[in-house]
Amino acid sequence: MNTTKVNEKYMNENNYNKSTDMYVKQISKESVNLWSKFKLLFKTEFTRREIILISILSFGNFCFGTAFSIQGPFFPSEAHKRGVKETYIGLIIGLGEFGFVPGSIVAGSMLTRMKIKIMLIICLCLVGIANILFGLLQWCYTPIVFIICAILLRILMGLGMGIYFTACYNTIFLLFPNHISRLYATVEMCYAVGMISGPALGGVLNEIGNHFSSGFCLPFLLLGILLNSAAIITFLSIHAQKKFESTESTNILSMLSKFPIVLNVFINFNAGALIGFNTTTLDLHLETMSNLSPSLKGSIFLISGLTYALLNQVWGNMAERMDNCFKISIFGCISSLICYTLIGPVPFLPFKPVLWLIIVTQVFLGFGVGSLLVASFVQGYRETINYGFPKSQSTISILSGLFASSEAIGTACGPIIGGFIMDHFGYRWATVPKRLNPNKSINPCIVGGNQVIQHSYPWMAAIMYLSHPYPWCGGSLINDRYILTAAHCLINMNISNIKIVLGAHLFKNVSNYWERGTQMHDISDYIIHHGYNNMTDKDDLALIKLKTPVLQFDRTVWPICLPINNNTFEGQLATVVGWGHTQYLENQSEVLLEVSLNVWNNSYCMETLRDWHDILPGMVCAGGEALGGKDACQHDSGGPLLVKYDETPIWMIIGVVSWGLGCGEPNTPGVYTRVSDYTNWISSVIQNNI
Numbered sequence: 001m002n003t004t005k006v007n008e009k010y011m012n013e014n015n016y017n018k019s020t021d022m023y024v025k026q027i028s029k030e031s032v033n034l035w036s037k038f039k040l041l042f043k044t045e046f047t048r049r050e051i052i053l054i055s056i057l058s059f060g061n062f063c064f065g066t067a068f069s070i071q072g073p074f075f076p077s078e079a080h081k082r083g084v085k086e087t088y089i090g091l092i093i094g095l096g097e098f099g100f101v102p103g104s105i106v107a108g109s110m111l112t113r114m115k116i117k118i119m120l121i122i123c124l125c126l127v128g129i130a131n132i133l134f135g136l137l138q139w140c141y142t143p144i145v146f147i148i149c150a151i152l153l154r155i156l157m158g159l160g161m162g163i164y165f166t167a168c169y170n171t172i173f174l175l176f177p178n179h180i181s182r183l184y185a186t187v188e189m190c191y192a193v194g195m196i197s198g199p200a201l202g203g204v205l206n207e208i209g210n211h212f213s214s215g216f217c218l219p220f221l222l223l224g225i226l227l228n229s230a231a232i233i234t235f236l237s238i239h240a241q242k243k244f245e246s247t248e249s250t251n252i253l254s255m256l257s258k259f260p261i262v263l264n265v266f267i268n269f270n271a272g273a274l275i276g277f278n279t280t281t282l283d284l285h286l287e288t289m290s291n292l293s294p295s296l297k298g299s300i301f302l303i304s305g306l307t308y309a310l311l312n313q314v315w316g317n318m319a320e321r322m323d324n325c326f327k328i329s330i331f332g333c334i335s336s337l338i339c340y341t342l343i344g345p346v347p348f349l350p351f352k353p354v355l356w357l358i359i360v361t362q363v364f365l366g367f368g369v370g371s372l373l374v375a376s377f378v379q380g381y382r383e384t385i386n387y388g389f390p391k392s393q394s395t396i397s398i399l400s401g402l403f404a405s406s407e408a409i410g411t412a413c414g415p416i417i418g419g420f421i422m423d424h425f426g427y428r429w430a431t432v433p434k435r436l437n438p439n440k441s442i443n444p445c446i447v448g449g450n451q452v453i454q455h456s457y458p459w460m461a462a463i464m465y466l467s468h469p470y471p472w473c474g475g476s477l478i479n480d481r482y483i484l485t486a487a488h489c490l491i492n493m494n495i496s497n498i499k500i501v502l503g504a505h506l507f508k509n510v511s512n513y514w515e516r517g518t519q520m521h522d523i524s525d526y527i528i529h530h531g532y533n534n535m536t537d538k539d540d541l542a543l544i545k546l547k548t549p550v551l552q553f554d555r556t557v558w559p560i561c562l563p564i565n566n567n568t569f570e571g572q573l574a575t576v577v578g579w580g581h582t583q584y585l586e587n588q589s590e591v592l593l594e595v596s597l598n599v600w601n602n603s604y605c606m607e608t609l610r611d612w613h614d615i616l617p618g619m620v621c622a623g624g625e626a627l628g629g630k631d632a633c634q635h636d637s638g639g640p641l642l643v644k645y646d647e648t649p650i651w652m653i654i655g656v657v658s659w660g661l662g663c664g665e666p667n668t669p670g671v672y673t674r675v676s677d678y679t680n681w682i683s684s685v686i687q688n689n690i
Helices: 003-011 018-024 029-042 048-069 075-081 086-110 116-139 143-175 180-211 217-237 252-256 259-289 294-321 326-342 355-386 393-425 602-609 675-689
Strands: 460-465 473-477 482-485 498-502 519-528 542-546 573-578 593-598 619-623 640-644 651-659 669-674
Touching: 048 116, 048 143, 048 180, 048 217, 048 294, 075 086, 086 143, 116 143, 116 217, 143 180, 143 393, 180 217, 180 294, 180 355, 252 259, 252 393, 259 294, 259 326, 259 355, 259 393, 294 326, 294 355, 326 355, 355 393, 460 482, 473 651, 482 651, 482 675, 498 542, 519 675, 542 675, 573 619, 573 651, 602 619, 602 669, 619 651, 651 675, 669 675
Parallel strands: none
Antiparallel strands: 460 473, 460 498, 473 482, 482 542, 498 519, 519 542, 573 593, 573 640, 593 619, 619 669, 640 651, 651 669
């Protein structure tokens, strides 16, 4: 039959093919014609209404994937600025997922009493409103209030997601029993695409928000609008759906007594834990190794989700063709093990973290998580049927709830466990079992420093950001109006959120600045070196201009001298000062600390660090003791590296704390911006901005 005859046949309402009539009856002649051509082109096995339903479920999964991951590249850092420790950051992100459990239970009981359309709309609106309220926490600066509100809103989001996913899985099981593998892989792929889009979208929107003083409110506000838009689309697109009929009941305890079913639920739990751990801890890991913007961090988060999404259909098709999906699960376990062995890397491997390796491990994570989720879900359903459980709404609701809850609880446990281990052991130990850690004091930090006599370094400036209870960065007063610091301390910072404290020694809490001799200043501007590159750390230098000048210099507040020659200071003993962390990724010091370090030859430093980072002419290296334990660390950034001028009591600044690999690692120096290479730039900025 030629094409013309086919078209004529489909245009004739009384003669179109009976097999087509099964899918398109009760719709208009025009729709018949278009739908027939669509079916011929794509050879779809679904009716138009079924495809609309699948599309709506997929779009909802996309929105919730975005909601899950959007905070990844910026929220941990933003919470940290408010004085929230890693453990509580993990709780905020993780506890929300526990809302899935009651959500799944509620959904199972509601399916026989409420139409699917209404359930989906309620869930989308609930999570959308919760996201908008979460964004308003941008203006909450009290740590305890911030933590409580954030946890409650995350639990509310989890409740809505739990109901939605359980309803989604039930729909697939009961309406599409012959296509479970493919459709589960499809909605999971859309969830993964949302997870991909979330970090990149969140990072870009957070940067835009920072320019307009809205900070992290903007990503959550727009996400809330997207979710409520999805609710409107659902209302307009899905025709009235019947409630699921109540059928023969299934006992959950009898289902959980079958080991193969429990094993697949446990595999699903572990896949969720892998996702949750990565979402919470990767941002903090990236923060310590290089100065990446939120959008660049989001791009790194994107990699695992992209791999996960692209291969989901592959796993689904493989699972549909295989009698037993455990081989796919074994592959997922091996791939995940490779990821978490190398991403830190684990401490007993003889190399340091590097960006390209982290990118590769994110690919392995995408392989692992995708294969584990799809294989465990499909195999769990098969095992349930193999054990003789009825294909009833009760069985499907319990099974859907089990898998939705197990993945959610895993996603919750990942951040909580990861945050706790990072708080107490650091990231590299967080990727291995706790029993392998022989020493809690790994990466001790300033590392290995001593408390200074009050006002020994009167040029020392504390850069305070929002309500972070301790200095965000250090700086050095160089005249009555300017503070010298590191460029990476000020990227995307809003001037109104920054305060400068001079003459300080002790920071017990956010209200304890006013010890004797302390001054607090607003700033009018900051100038980042025009050549600064946050990938190479080139020209990591900036000047902060105080809104009002220092009126009087005395023993508590005094400017530091700039270097007066191009001496390299190789082999000299220098001192670095700051309020940074006293252990890698652990507590920040309440008092000003100092530590003495030897200045390295740049060629030797370049040779030592060549596998991890380039040493450029404007850099100087110091520290790297054979036994480790002495270094600058987090929140020491921007502080001064000091030497005394020609054995006199006069100090001068030769370096500004820039970057390093970990803190206090043996034979691994810290890297500073060499101030003598920038004295002309400093003078030019001051002269042009007086």
